[in-house]
Amino acid sequence: MPKKALHDSTPTFENLSFTKQQKRYVLMLYVTGTSPQSVRAIANIKNICEEYLQGRYELKVIDIYQQPQLAAGEKIVAVPTLIRKLPLPLRRIIGDMSSTERVLVGLDLRKNPHAKENYHP
Numbered sequence: 001m002p003k004k005a006l007h008d009s010t011p012t013f014e015n016l017s018f019t020k021q022q023k024r025y026v027l028m029l030y031v032t033g034t035s036p037q038s039v040r041a042i043a044n045i046k047n048i049c050e051e052y053l054q055g056r057y058e059l060k061v062i063d064i065y066q067q068p069q070l071a072a073g074e075k076i077v078a079v080p081t082l083i084r085k086l087p088l089p090l091r092r093i094i095g096d097m098s099s100t101e102r103v104l105v106g107l108d109l110r111k112n113p114h115a116k117e118n119y120h121p
Helices: 010-021 036-052 068-073 100-106
Strands: 025-031 057-063 081-086 091-094
Touching: 025 036, 036 057, 036 100, 081 100, 091 100
Parallel strands: 025 057
Antiparallel strands: 025 081, 081 091
């Protein structure tokens, strides 16, 4: 019986690892005009995206005063609301995005230090 040739899977693993780190993020930020909280949320999420997702994100800002049908379609009940469309699963973060740590956990860019799987009594 002929022996099978060994295959080095290291390059395949490295490609998968690289692909996972290079996920593309599609984000939708729902705001209410130019209110102070909306302006703060826009500035904060842009800074976070540039620092942690540089070149790997698409951010759309939707003013619900100008496009109320989009807010209704997404069932927006509070603003500002950030929705991560991709990568799945869909995630929502409400607030002015001033807590960088909270936003990073919400976007799955950092583990939640208070999550049950991290709890070891």
